[in-house]
Amino acid sequence: MKALVTGGAGFIGSHMVDRLVGEGREVRVIDNLSSGEQRLGFLKTAGVEVDRLDIREVQSAKLIESFRPDEIYHFAAQMDVRRSVVDPIYDADVNVLGTLTILGAAAKVGARVITASSGGCIYGEADPDRFPLDEQTPKNPDSPYGITKSVMEDYLRFYKSVSGLQYANLALGNVYGPRQDPAGEAGVVAIFGLRLLKGEPCYIFGDGTQTRDYVYVGDVIQAFFAASCKGEGETFNIGTGLQTSVNDLYGILAEICGVDAEPEYKPARAGELARSCLNSAKAGRLLGWSPQKNLDDGLAETVEFLRTQL
Ligand SMILES: NC(=O)c1ccc[n+]([C@@H]2O[C@H](COP(=O)([O-])OP(=O)(O)OC[C@H]3O[C@@H](n4cnc5c(N)ncnc54)[C@H](O)[C@@H]3O)[C@@H](O)[C@H]2O)c1
Structure with missing residues (x-):
């Protein structure tokens, strides 16, 4: 079987490459290395x-046409x-x-x-009674990024039908x-982790009660792998169903890093979601997927990785 990974030098993509190589796939990666350059070593190790x-270049399409991947x-x-x-056109x-x-x-x-x-960005600020959010939640993206991710699903349906x-x-x-980028959607884990390890202050924007659904990268890779042969034509929410506040996340990371300093609070950032949490029952039913890693263990592994990066 042949697999092609776009963004394969990225945080999630590089873990996907490892899994696919381990499963015996012949793997190729398309990546412009706009943010993935520091992970090239992992791909080299994977061979x-x-x-x-x-991905906007015609050469990417040509590569797919000549490699003819199954996935x-x-x-x-x-x-x-x-x-x-700032730049919705880009x-x-x-x-x-x-x-x-x-x-x-x-x-x-x-x-x-x-x-x-x-899952955070396509549903936007949803009705509090709907949490954790399932796939029936009305889409309400409140950023261009959320809009483009939402519209991707419409295009998938279009290509399927035509x-x-x-x-x-x-x-x-x-x-x-491990390998996550401080600039990513769960970047706060890497930002807090690195700052705590270096003995630097951590800043929380707002009162820290805003919540997110933190899902471990290894669990996410398992969901992608399961979806390679199941769940045809479907969208699945992939999360833990648990909300963790920024305050609680800081507390867990500070304990793992052995730091007892308090975080510093700054004014809330405009447009930040108050809460985000996904119901993955559909992935359980159709993909046989459920999250396996609890947050404390996953964060401890992430901090171990961050230590090696200092
Ligand atoms: N990390 C999260 O918490 C999270 C949450 C929801 C969705 N996602 C989605 O998962 C995917 C992977 O996220 P990630 O955290 O691994 O991101 P990442 O930034 O680590 O990886 C993206 C990779 O794509 C490459 N890339 C960017 N623009 C490109 C282009 N025009 N052509 C070719 N390559 C390009 C980058 O160099 C990078 O290696 C993204 O589509 C993201 O929207 C991530």
């Missing part, structure tokens, strides 16, 4: 070469919410036009596509774990 291409795991994206607000260029390049080529060669969406594209779309919670 996988990176094709340094942008495409699509992670490459502009994934900075704040950048999407966000749409990468996340819409780049994704269409990949979907069009996948449809041409008959590859199954498994895409990474964002070209028979096979796909599964995974709407992820806040993914954390």
Whole structure:
């Protein structure tokens, strides 16, 4: 079996590459290395070469047409919410036009596509009575990034109906774990972890009661792998169903790092979601997936990794 990973030098993509190599897949990676350069060593260890291409380039489609993968795991994206607000055109260029390049080529060669969406950003500020949010939650993206991730699902349906594209779309919670980037959606884990290890102060924006659904990267990889052969034409929320406040996250990380300093509070940032939490019962039913790693253990492993990066 042949697998192609876009954004394979990224945080989640590089773990996906390891899993696919371990499963005996022949793997190729498309990545423009806009943020993944520091993870090239992991790909080298896995024995996988990176094709340094942008997903918007026609060469990416050509590579897919010549390699003819059975599966495409699509992670490459502009994934900075704040950048999407400042530059929605760039966000749409990468996340819409780049994704269409990949979907069009996948449809041409008959590859199954498994895409990474964002459960926090596509549902936006949802009705409090609906938590944890399932896939029936009305989409209410409140950033260009959330809009482009939401529209990806519409395009997947379009390609399925006109070209028979096979796909599964995974709407992820806040993914954390070794190799994560402080700029990512669960970047606060890496930011707090690194600052605590260095003895630097940590800042919390707002009162720290805002919650997120932190899901461990190893669990997320298992969901993608399961979706390579199950859940045809479906979107799945991939999270733990548990909300953790920034205050509690800081407390756990401070304890793991052996620090007893209090965080410093700064004014809340405009537009930040008050809460985010996903119901993954559908993934349980159709993919046989459920999160396995509890937050304390996952954070301890992440801190161990961050120590090696100092
Ligand atoms: N990390 C999270 O918490 C989280 C949550 C929800 C959804 N997601 C989604 O999961 C996917 C992977 O996230 P991640 O945390 O691994 O991000 P990441 O930034 O670590 O990885 C993205 C990779 O894509 C590459 N890339 C960016 N633009 C590209 C382009 N135009 N052409 C080719 N390569 C390009 C980058 O160099 C990087 O290696 C993204 O689609 C993201 O939107 C992530």
